[in-house]
Amino acid sequence: MKLESITIENYRQFEKAKLIFDKGVTILAGANNSGKTSLVNLMKNIFVSEKLEYNVSDIPAKNIQEWVDWAYPIFHDFFIDGKTIAEVDGKLVDTIISKDESIQPHLMKTTHIKIHVSYNPEIDDIKLFADYIMDLDETKHDFYFQYNYEINRSKFVRAIINDFVKIKRRFDEIEEDKNALTDPFDEKATSNIVVKERYLKQLIAGLYVQSTIAVGYYCNRDYSSNCKFDELKEFRQLFYFCFIKASRPLDDDESDHSHMLSKQMIKMAKLDDSWNELVERLPDELLKPIQEKEIDKTVRDTSLKSLKDTIVALEKTNGGKSGELMLDMQVTEEDISDLLQRITTATYNVDGYYLGESSQGLGYSNMIYIHLQLKEYEKNVDPLKVNMFFLEEPESHMHPQMQQVFIKYLLDYYQSKMQGLITTHSNEMVRVTGISHLRVIRHAEDFKSNLYDLSLLLSELKESEELSDNELADFFDWFFEIGYSEIVFADKAIFYEGDTERLFIRKLMTLDKFKKLGQQYVAFIQVGGAYAKNYEKLIRILGIKSLIITDIDYGKEEIIITNICNSESTNDTLKHFYSIYHPTESPTAKNLYDWKEKKGNIIDNLIYICFQTDKDGYARTLEEALLNKYFSIDVSNTFKKKEWKKKRKNSKLKFSIPSKKNTKSVSDNDIVSIRDVLNSTSQNKIDFMYSVIMNGYVETMIPEYIDGGLTWLMK
Numbered sequence: 067m068k069l070e071s072i073t074i075e076n077y078r079q080f081e082k083a084k085l086i087f088d089k090g091v092t093i094l095a096g097a098n099n100s101g102k103t104s105l106v107n108l109m110k111n112i113f114v115s116e117k118l119e120y121n122v123s124d125i126p127a128k129n130i131q132e133w134v135d136w137a138y139p140i141f142h143d144f145f146i147d148g149k150t151i152a153e154v155d156g157k158l159v160d161t162i163i164s165k166d167e168s169i170q171p172h173l174m175k176t177t178h179i180k181i182h183v184s185y186n187p188e189i190d191d192i193k194l195f196a197d198y199i200m201d202l203d204e205t206k207h208d209f210y211f212q213y214n215y216e217i218n219r220s221k222f223v224r225a226i227i228n229d230f231v232k233i234k235r236r237f238d239e240i241e242e243d244k245n246a247l248t249d250p251f252d253e254k255a256t257s258n259i260v261v262k263e264r265y266l267k268q269l270i271a272g273l274y275v276q277s278t279i280a281v282g283y284y285c286n287r288d289y290s291s292n293c294k295f296d297e298l299k300e301f302r303q304l305f306y307f308c309f310i311k312a313s314r315p316l317d318d319d320e321s322d323h324s325h326m327l328s329k330q331m332i333k334m335a336k337l338d339d340s341w342n343e344l345v346e347r348l349p350d351e352l353l354k355p356i357q358e359k360e361i362d363k364t365v366r367d368t369s370l371k372s373l374k375d376t377i378v379a380l381e382k383t384n385g386g387k388s389g390e391l392m393l394d395m396q397v398t399e400e401d402i403s404d405l406l407q408r409i410t411t412a413t414y415n416v417d418g419y420y421l422g423e424s425s426q427g428l429g430y431s432n433m434i435y436i437h438l439q440l441k442e443y444e445k446n447v448d449p450l451k452v453n454m455f456f457l458e459e460p461e462s463h464m465h466p467q468m469q470q471v472f473i474k475y476l477l478d479y480y481q482s483k484m485q486g487l488i489t490t491h492s493n494e495m496v497r498v499t500g501i502s503h504l505r506v507i508r509h510a511e512d513f514k515s516n517l518y519d520l521s522l523l524l525s526e527l528k529e530s531e532e533l534s535d536n537e538l539a540d541f542f543d544w545f546f547e548i549g550y551s552e553i554v555f556a557d558k559a560i561f562y563e564g565d566t567e568r569l570f571i572r573k574l575m576t577l578d579k580f581k582k583l584g585q586q587y588v589a590f591i592q593v594g595g596a597y598a599k600n601y602e603k604l605i606r607i608l609g610i611k612s613l614i615i616t617d618i619d620y621g622k623e624e625i626i627i628t629n630i631c632n633s634e635s636t637n638d639t640l641k642h643f644y645s646i647y648h649p650t651e652s653p654t655a656k657n658l659y660d661w662k663e664k665k666g667n668i669i670d671n672l673i674y675i676c677f678q679t680d681k682d683g684y685a686r687t688l689e690e691a692l693l694n695k696y697f698s699i700d701v702s703n704t705f706k707k708k709e710w711k712k713k714r715k716n717s718k719l720k721f722s723i724p725s726k727k728n729t730k731s732v733s734d735n736d737i738v739s740i741r742d743v744l745n746s747t748s749q750n751k752i753d754f755m756y757s758v759i760m761n762g763y764v765e766t767m768i769p770e771y772i773d774g775g776l777t778w779l780m781k
Contacts (some may be wrong), residue, residue, distance in 0.1 A: 090481035097508030556589035676775035
């Protein structure tokens, strides 16, 4: 049996989220507070127990607001008109949920869950599921279920009746405040009324939610037809789900006496018949010497002697009727069995020395603990049920290298054995996982998150008939693996070409001007000029606001302005994004200048293409733009070699100054362009950038194109 997918609607920050499961291990990645734990808790509530209460905070605020805005006037009119408790069931609740089923009720959009299960008819026994078949097509091998939180009319009536007096009193107070309001511009009085109405609306919404009950159904393929389970336990018996919590009371301190590893190992040992036989024999074996040596008699006799003075004192106060007060031993097999459990602990045998479980670090202990729980789950798997383990953030206390090895082991070991879901906020785990197993939760806006299935992107690319898509699939597989996986956690992303851009931008982020941006989680991804375009689909899917910094790359030899403007760009990324709106043109530098001037380089307010323009002195690269800005020149300006030397000395910037081309003699009067300087410095770009940073020129030298891009990204 395989769990194919779970679709969640109207739960906390999720309006709708479909979680598709792999055959083996699926990875659910997301930043802190993105909603990973919320989803796991919901699944635990659905498939294991109903102990967790369903409350107002479990429903998207928008849904509550929509319903209460409609329902509040109904309640208002009912209570202000002086209706009685006896009329709640009829004139009030009947308006919201009519007893006449032909009348459409006004329901709040509460949480609904759809579950899709498949089976292989050649190997799976479906006797537990047979009663829930809704599709008679013999070529289909699926079951569909729903788990909904639905309003119970009678509970809603009782809830309103129980709070009838409170609700009426609050409506009366609000009406009194409104009648006493003589000045409509009295902000304090008006605000007081608004606050009271808000609290009353919260009360009414709370009564609705506390009147909901969990209901299970088995359904057809599109969930349009369903049959209700008599009891939820009938639904839950179809699943065996194991939940391994993120927070474990492990400690690497000697004062820790919880022995969590020991307890987990004992639980595992209990699954073995030979261990159980041993434990059953031991209490009896330990009782024998106690009985044979009459240890209990020795304890009684010794205690009588020791307590003699106390007994004499007692007899003086109670008329000599104390009896023989003594200590006795009542040892049973159960007592000894409990003793064995308490004194059995995990130890490490290291070269003949036995070390306690606290001798290892938290990361190592955590990993062992997880392994033991997974092994216990594996031994209890029921082939007649849908089996799934949920492991929450296993990276706790683990070094990055251990995280990589551990997740790779889990993926390899369980890939063909059983299904599982692992939640993580570890970049290392996501990197090893790759896109094929990855599902991502990201904040879309305040109190709203979206779930993205990146495996679908990869499948779509691999199945495409376009060679470029197949190449892109290989690109993602490889580049994700080498360390660019942090994009899935980032608030925003900056794509750049080389090391000099990285150094410069990193330093810019420390300036007060970009302080707000520096406080956000920004992913820095080095892609070169040819490959930034490859990330467009991923950027769009994840909705990550992204800045792509690239070079305009017009003809290398051009330094005359007219020739520059007419020169075509060779940058693949620029040509790709420019072609979105100009599919038949191969852009010149002038085309690109005009494109940016008209803000065509901002794609759907999601992607900003950042490159040098005429405002950067017609620069072709970052280094040219920096020098143009510092010396207030453009690329058409030329200077004698001795003038460049003076500029270098005064500025303390590290760049090379070549002799004039095709000139055998070296002279300080040779004419040199900025392009010549940068060509000569091409092997020492990092040294040049260090000199910019170390001399404190970063803020004064920032080119217009980068300044504009970072300002846009910061918004």
